[in-house]
Amino acid sequence: MVPLWMYLLVAAGLFSIGMYGVLARRNAIAILMSIELMLNAANINLVAFWRYNQPAQVGGQVFAAFVFVVAAAEVAVGLALIINIYRQRRSVVADDVDLLKW
Amino acid sequence: MFEVPSLSDLNVGATLPVTLLALGACVLLVVDLFIPRERKSITAWLTAIGIGVSLVFSLLSLSGAVEFGSGELAFSDMYRADRLTDTINVAALITALLGVMVAYDYLERTRLQRGEYYILLMFSAAGAMLMGAANDLVIVFIALELLSIPLYILSGFRRPQEASEESAMKYFLLGAFASGFLIYGIALIYGATGTTNLPEVWDAVAGVVAEDSAAKFLVMIGAGLVLAGLGFKVAAVPFHMWTPDVYQGAPTPVVAYMSVAAKIGGFAALVRVFGMGLSTFVLESGAPAAWQDTIWLVAVLTMLLGNVVAIVQSDLKRLLAYSTIAHAGYILIAVAAAGTAGLEDTAAQAVVIYLIAYAFTNAGAFAVITAMEKDDASNTSLDALRGLASRCPWLAAAMAVFMLSLTGIPLTAGFVGKWFVFKVALQADLVAAAVVGVLTSAVSAYYYLRVVWMMYFEEGEGDAATPPALAWAIGVAAVGTLVLGALPYLLSDMAREITLAFGG
Numbered sequence: 001m002v003p004l005w006m007y008l009l010v011a012a013g014l015f016s017i018g019m020y021g022v023l024a025r026r027n028a029i030a031i032l033m034s035i036e037l038m039l040n041a042a043n044i045n046l047v048a049f050w051r052y053n054q055p056a057q058v059g060g061q062v063f064a065a066f067v068f069v070v071a072a073a074e075v076a077v078g079l080a081l082i083i084n085i086y087r088q089r090r091s092v093v094a095d096d097v098d099l100l101k102w
Numbered sequence: 103m104f105e106v107p108s109l110s111d112l113n114v115g116a117t118l119p120v121t122l123l124a125l126g127a128c129v130l131l132v133v134d135l136f137i138p139r140e141r142k143s144i145t146a147w148l149t150a151i152g153i154g155v156s157l158v159f160s161l162l163s164l165s166g167a168v169e170f171g172s173g174e175l176a177f178s179d180m181y182r183a184d185r186l187t188d189t190i191n192v193a194a195l196i197t198a199l200l201g202v203m204v205a206y207d208y209l210e211r212t213r214l215q216r217g218e219y220y221i222l223l224m225f226s227a228a229g230a231m232l233m234g235a236a237n238d239l240v241i242v243f244i245a246l247e248l249l250s251i252p253l254y255i256l257s258g259f260r261r262p263q264e265a266s267e268e269s270a271m272k273y274f275l276l277g278a279f280a281s282g283f284l285i286y287g288i289a290l291i292y293g294a295t296g297t298t299n300l301p302e303v304w305d306a307v308a309g310v311v312a313e314d315s316a317a318k319f320l321v322m323i324g325a326g327l328v329l330a331g332l333g334f335k336v337a338a339v340p341f342h343m344w345t346p347d348v349y350q351g352a353p354t355p356v357v358a359y360m361s362v363a364a365k366i367g368g369f370a371a372l373v374r375v376f377g378m379g380l381s382t383f384v385l386e387s388g389a390p391a392a393w394q395d396t397i398w399l400v401a402v403l404t405m406l407l408g409n410v411v412a413i414v415q416s417d418l419k420r421l422l423a424y425s426t427i428a429h430a431g432y433i434l435i436a437v438a439a440a441g442t443a444g445l446e447d448t449a450a451q452a453v454v455i456y457l458i459a460y461a462f463t464n465a466g467a468f469a470v471i472t473a474m475e476k477d478d479a480s481n482t483s484l485d486a487l488r489g490l491a492s493r494c495p496w497l498a499a500a501m502a503v504f505m506l507s508l509t510g511i512p513l514t515a516g517f518v519g520k521w522f523v524f525k526v527a528l529q530a531d532l533v534a535a536a537v538v539g540v541l542t543s544a545v546s547a548y549y550y551l552r553v554v555w556m557m558y559f560e561e562g563e564g565d566a567a568t569p570p571a572l573a574w575a576i577g578v579a580a581v582g583t584l585v586l587g588a589l590p591y592l593l594s595d596m597a598r599e600i601t602l603a604f605g606g
Contacts, residue, residue, distance in 0.1 A: 008293075015282075019282075022279050028275065031275050032275070032278070035275075035278045035279055035282055038279070038282030038283075039281075041286060042282070042285040042286040042289045043289075045289035045290065045293060046289045046292060048293075049289065049292055049296075053293065053296050054296050054297075059292070059297065059298055060292060062240075063243075063288075063289075063298060066243070066244060067285055070243070070244065070247045070281075073247070073251055074247070074251060074274075074278050074281075077251050077254055077255060077274065078254075078274050078275070078278065081255075081258050081267070081271050081274050082271060084258060084261050084262070084267050084270075085267050085268065085271050087262070088262055088264055088267060089264075094275075
């Protein structure tokens with residue numbers, strides 16, 4: 001069987017890519033996608049830990065399902081906010097959104 | 103394999119305040135559709151009644167007059183209805199009520215009167231209450247999102263005004279980023295301990311540390327990531343960058359509500375996770391919990407940055423935004439003190455006392471700015487304060503009370519909060535943090551008292567409008583600030599019996 005640490009490594013890599021994306025990308029949609037990567041990295045962790053440590057319980061799996069739901073709600077709100085900005089300024093690049101001092 | 107719990111096992115009664123509020127918000131969501139646009143005051147009233155009913159139940163539960171449900175735990179150990187839950191409920195509901203009162207006339211005059219505002223506010227209040235009641239890391243996460251997502255929308259409520267939209271987008275992107283940290287941290291703690299239930303985590307962490315296993319590092323990283331996620335919510339340095347922008351751009355009544363509600367929720371969760379779940383994370387026997395040093399360092403940085411940068415601000419909303427950062431630092435000292443064995447309960451009490459004092463004061467201060475603000479969101483600079491006292495003496499007096507309370511002058515609620523925080527810091531041997539706290543409080547007097555000075559002793563065109571609901575909100579907040587300050591035992595009696603539960 002694939003050992004646990006491999007899953008954790010993939011998750012950590014995904015999380016780091018997501019974090020890099022949030023910090024380096026300037027497009028709001030790309031930032032949103034990077035955040036999704038981070039959430040899914042956590043999901044991999046949850047499910048892997050559940051499968052290897054606690055297969056008799058459902059805790060980790062249920063938690064992962066909750067994360068999906070919350071992520072979906074977050075994206076729904078986030079895209080609405082980004083579309084709002086786009087209608088006003090014809091741009092979703094974070095650097096152009098600079099009315100307030102950053 | 104898995105049993106379906108019966109309704110009586112769920113102990114719904116114990117969760118009555120928050121379930122009532124959440125159900126009320128759901129019902130109102132439908133009812134609001136049938137209320138015509140020009141009569142949205144009905145929605146506002148219904149919201150206020152819903153919050154009021156929930157507040158009455160919380161107070162009854164707090165006073166011990168009525169025993170709701172059987173026992174502390176509800177919903178299969180997910181929800182804990184103890185003294186901390188009750189006090190956090192009261193704080194969150196008072197804030198929500200003030201939030202509705204502050205918002206009503208503002209929404210009317212800026213043509214934003216839509217029912218969603220009140221409903222979103224109810225949902226986020228329910229999120230703050232759930233964070234105080236969390237007995238499981240799952241609830242911490244879901245409650246955090248229930249608190250945050252409505253706040254993202256509320257910050258952008260004044261569309262198509264650009265500043266409001268921009269603040270909403272910044273708040274959303276950084277907030278979602280922070281929840282990524284939180285959930286990853288929770289996943290690591292789950293991996294190390296095999297459970298998400300906080301009392302079980304408490305048990306398991308003690309074992310993990312004793313065995314000296316690699317899982318120790320998982321808990322360490324996990325705790326750090328959770329601290330980052332929650333630190334973002336309460337605007338602790340270095341996760342504070344969003345605060346000034348969001349508070350400046352968002353509609354002022356929203357800021358009056360969210361600057362307090364997000365802190366109540368965030369600190370309640372910090373106390374639950376660190377004070378209750380991870381307090382056994384002690385690397386050397388006899389030493390305080392391993393996270394204590396980190397938290398008090400964050401607290402010191404937060405106090406320094408918040409207070410120093412606030413000095414140079416020229417916009418009142420921005421100034422108060424930095425002031426909220428500074429106050430997060432003071433409360434964090436108390437959270438850090440929870441790391442010393444035996445002080446968890448006292449620290450939790452100090453946090454609650456500070457939060458309630460802060461709720462009245464800060465919501466009141468932003469309510470005054472709401473009164474000053476013109477319909478086009480201008481007139482919130484410091485200069486707009488000049489001569490306010492001669493034109494609106496009562497408003498200026500209330501603002502002076504709030505500023506004195508934020509400084510921490512005796513006989514105001516802010517002093518009581520700081521007193522308990524610094525006391526527990528000294529008990530926990532965090533002398534450096536307490537000293538920085540006192541010194542930065544002295545620094546903060548400069549910019550708070552400058553506000554008072556400008557209102558009373560400088561000539562200008564300062565003007566404000568206080569319609570009835572707003573005037574009531576400011577009045578209630580000012581009276582609350584003074585009463586809690588003059589009679590400090592009200593707060594300390596309320597908080598005295600707060601204990602954090604340990605062990606499975």
